[in-house]
Amino acid sequence: DGGITQSPKYLFRKEGQNVTLSCEQNLNHDAMYWYRQDPGQGLRLIYYSQIVNDFQKGDIAEGYSVSREKKESFPLTVTSAQKNPTAFYLCASSIDGRRGEKLFFGSGTQLSVL
Amino acid sequence: EDQVTQSPEALRLQEGESSSLNCSYTVSGLRGLFWYRQDPGKGPEFLFTLYSAGEEKEKERLKATLTKKESFLHITAPKPEDSATYLCAVIGNGGFKTIFGAGTRLFVKA
Numbered sequence: 471d472g473g474i475t476q477s478p479k480y481l482f483r484k485e486g487q488n489v490t491l492s493c494e495q496n497l498n499h500d501a502m503y504w505y506r507q508d509p510g511q512g513l514r515l516i517y518y519s520q521i522v523n524d525f526q527k528g529d530i531a532e533g534y535s536v537s538r539e540k541k542e543s544f545p546l547t548v549t550s551a552q553k554n555p556t557a558f559y560l561c562a563s564s565i566d567g568r569r570g571e572k573l574f575f576g577s578g579t580q581l582s583v584l
Numbered sequence: 585e586d587q588v589t590q591s592p593e594a595l596r597l598q599e600g601e602s603s604s605l606n607c608s609y610t611v612s613g614l615r616g617l618f619w620y621r622q623d624p625g626k627g628p629e630f631l632f633t634l635y636s637a638g639e640e641k642e643k644e645r646l647k648a649t650l651t652k653k654e655s656f657l658h659i660t661a662p663k664p665e666d667s668a669t670y671l672c673a674v675i676g677n678g679g680f681k682t683i684f685g686a687g688t689r690l691f692v693k694a
Contacts, residue, residue: 512687513671513684514684569615572630577626578625
């Protein structure tokens with residue numbers, strides 16, 4: 471079945487540590503996105519990518535980094551510069567990101583600070 | 585600035601008690617309005633896309649409608665399995681970024 475796979479489901483970060491969240495899709499979609507979800511707030515865009523080897527900052531990119539070396543993969547690194555990383559992280563994809571089409575989401579990663 | 589506001593924040597219904605969820609939006613040229621369902625600890629699941637005022641779409645007990653300023657998600661005779669958070673989102677002509685509301689948490693009691 472086609473879809474988006476996020477791993478791990480749960481992740482714990484120690485102070486000063488960088489952690490990487492994995493996102494893989496087999497939908498052959500060009501566009502991929504990372505969102506952060508906090509209780510009582512809407513999803514906020516961290517980074518997005520419309521094509522391999524290109525990505526753009528979203529609304530809350532500080533303290534995060536991404537790469538897009540393959541069409542299928544869009545990993546997110548939460549760096550030590552992100553002082554409040556505890557949140558539910560969602561990866562999504564869409565066909566090409568240019569026509570306002572719907573998003574397909576993964577099952578999410580819950581990141582907590584030890 | 586594009587913005588989406590959903591109300592109420594939470595809604596508690598008895599099984600069979602129909603109601604509506606509201607999504608008010610401000611966007612520079614609506615390219616699409618979306619409804620998603622999200623279960624606890626999972627990613628959102630697509631329900632509907634609406635493109636222009638007057639448009640309506642239905643799926644089982646759910647019906648989405650759209651005006652120039654807001655959208656409603658009508659739930660007819662809900663069942664406990666309809667309990668979830670319902671998210672509204674928009675994309676404007678200014679770009680392809682999807683703007684989400686905070687969601688409405690729906691609880692349906694048997």
